[in-house]
Amino acid sequence: MGVGAAAGFCLVWCSVLALCAWLSGWRRLAAEYPARPAARADDEALRWASARIGIVDYSGALFVRTAASGLAVGPMWPFRPFHPPFEIPWSDMEVGAISPCALCGLRLRIPALPGARVRLFGRAAKACAAFRGAGAA
Numbered sequence: 103m104g105v106g107a108a109a110g111f112c113l114v115w116c117s118v119l120a121l122c123a124w125l126s127g128w129r130r131l132a133a134e135y136p137a138r139p140a141a142r143a144d145d146e147a148l149r150w151a152s153a154r155i156g157i158v159d160y161s162g163a164l165f166v167r168t169a170a171s172g173l174a175v176g177p178m179w180p181f182r183p184f185h186p187p188f189e190i191p192w193s194d195m196e197v198g199a200i201s202p203c204a205l206c207g208l209r210l211r212i213p214a215l216p217g218a219r220v221r222l223f224g225r226a227a228k229a230c231a232a233f234r235g236a237g238a239a
Contacts, residue, residue, distance in 0.1 A: 116183050123184035126156035127218055134215060135194070137174050137187035146233070150178065151226035154207070156219055166226040168233040173210070175220075197234045200227055 123129050151166040152159070153175065163181045167174040173195070176187030190212060198209040208227035210220040222230055 119181060120184045122158045126158035126160075127215075128155055128158075128185050128188075130215065131155070131190070131212075131218060131220075132186040132188040135172075135188045135190045137176065137189040138171065146229055148225050148229055152223040153226060154219070154221045154223070161223075164226070166222065166229065168229050173230055192234065197230060200231045 146169075147165060147167045149165050150162045151164045152161045153164055153166070154160070155175075160177070160181070163178055165174075165176050165178060167189075172189050172191040172193075174187060174189040176182075177185040190210075194212060194214055196211040196213065198211070200208050207221040207223040208231055210222065210230075212218045212220070221227075
């Protein structure tokens, strides 16, 4: 692969990531809820987690961390351009019930950001529901 092809690939990849960040509303979530700098020992972190944010599916492309302070979401390293991590405090979101349908996931509602849509799937949905069910505030 030549230098031009590698540069072209990087340009296309970054363009796709920028479009995904804009279409999903990720940048709006990150601007409103910037992530705290460091994880704590009691945080539960899941790598290669899946979520749908807005109209974009991030299947196996995220890390999700549950903590007493809230739910943190960030992209794995290949997806980081234009996707800063964010952390939504539990007090700023409403966590729905986990759907029995595996394709439906766990719906999160953020009243402060009308139109923001976040659904967690698989292990991330179960961890979030379990953490909230345990009475985290």
